[in-house]
Amino acid sequence: MRLFNCPVCSNLLYFENVTCNQCGHELGFVPEILKIVAFKPQEAAVFTVAGSDNRYKKCRNYYEHNVCNWLVPEFDEEEYCKACRLNDTIPNLELEGNRILWHTMEKEKRRLIYSALQLNLPLMSKDENEQDGLSFSFLSDSPAQFSEREKVLTGHSQGHITINLAEADPAERERMRDQMAEPYRTILGHFRHESGHYYWDRLIANSDYLQACRNVFGDDTENYGDALQSHYTQGPAENWQEQFVSSYASSHAWEDWAETWAHYLHIVDTLDTAWQFNLQAKPRAVSSEDYETDVNFNPYAQRDFSRIVAHWIPLTFALNSLNRSMGHNHAYPFVLSPVVIAKLEFVHKVIKQQEIVA
Numbered sequence: 001m002r003l004f005n006c007p008v009c010s011n012l013l014y015f016e017n018v019t020c021n022q023c024g025h026e027l028g029f030v031p032e033i034l035k036i037v038a039f040k041p042q043e044a045a046v047f048t049v050a051g052s053d054n055r056y057k058k059c060r061n062y063y064e065h066n067v068c069n070w071l072v073p074e075f076d077e078e079e080y081c082k083a084c085r086l087n088d089t090i091p092n093l094e095l096e097g098n099r100i101l102w103h104t105m106e107k108e109k110r111r112l113i114y115s116a117l118q119l120n121l122p123l124m125s126k127d128e129n130e131q132d133g134l135s136f137s138f139l140s141d142s143p144a145q146f147s148e149r150e151k152v153l154t155g156h157s158q159g160h161i162t163i164n165l166a167e168a169d170p171a172e173r174e175r176m177r178d179q180m181a182e183p184y185r186t187i188l189g190h191f192r193h194e195s196g197h198y199y200w201d202r203l204i205a206n207s208d209y210l211q212a213c214r215n216v217f218g219d220d221t222e223n224y225g226d227a228l229q230s231h232y233t234q235g236p237a238e239n240w241q242e243q244f245v246s247s248y249a250s251s252h253a254w255e256d257w258a259e260t261w262a263h264y265l266h267i268v269d270t271l272d273t274a275w276q277f278n279l280q281a282k283p284r285a286v287s288s289e290d291y292e293t294d295v296n297f298n299p300y301a302q303r304d305f306s307r308i309v310a311h312w313i314p315l316t317f318a319l320n321s322l323n324r325s326m327g328h329n330h331a332y333p334f335v336l337s338p339v340v341i342a343k344l345e346f347v348h349k350v351i352k353q354q355e356i357v358a
């Protein structure tokens, strides 16, 4: 994630900031230019970009519900920003606590949309294109029903991503993580995974990549329901780590693709943050370039995948060690085998190729 600073006082900001805590100006993110801009009080609800004539208004979810901090060009007919206009069903806001859970969801969703914009991935709403568009629904069921199989299923179907709102509750999410014996479960991880299914439909299904994708990820025509059923009843193969990034990835070729896709986004976006901080690591304990990293390139624009991987592995070792020093679990509790790296490279190639075509 890019690092932003306040256009008025230069204070460093987080992507989610709505006001600058140094100068007090109200802020908004403009997805068209990937920048945070400031609101000047005398300009009556119009945000301006320093050094530009462009003017913006708040997304409706910003001024109405305070769950968004993105902006829309001033004279755009759209009331919602590029991220919010993808919403199909939002939580019932009459129910106490739902607005907070929804806010948490939207924060993570915007990080996914940021990555899609950075990678120039096709992105359109169902209003723009019913068939190929993307939409999100945030649905809830009673906590008693919250289990992986008998509830609102988090998943993807024909461009429609459904997320169980309970995933925004840390206690519920941790309970599910434990029940599923997963090393990592986050909302952003869900968004990245489900977007993988969407982009499989967009970039692979009817493309020249389909056969190559099958060569790398296996046969996606295998019965999906049966495959998941056998994954849940029999568990993964003993040596799944050699072939798959997670045990769930071993359940079906589509899940393998979606898991690998999610990891590609984890890697590129975290490297982006490291690049923005000019992060370098050179462990004192060893003298080997294999453990050193100096992220001095924009990973979203990087064409050479070997550079991405060469910097990612040492970065995760440093990141995990920092996390452990704070008593947290590993930030990235995964091992990338050579087979998994080859799968990630395939995802990278598909994304870079569609940039050229687009």
Ligand SMILES: [Zn+2]
Pocket (backbone or CB within 6 Å): 006, 007, 008, 009, 010, 011, 020, 021, 022, 023, 024, 025
């Ligand atoms: Zn400021």
Ligand SMILES: [Zn+2]
Pocket (backbone or CB within 6 Å): 059, 060, 061, 062, 068, 069, 070, 080, 081, 082, 083, 084, 085
């Ligand atoms: Zn919005």
Ligand SMILES: [Zn+2]
Pocket (backbone or CB within 6 Å): 193, 194, 197, 254, 255, 258
């Ligand atoms: Zn999936």
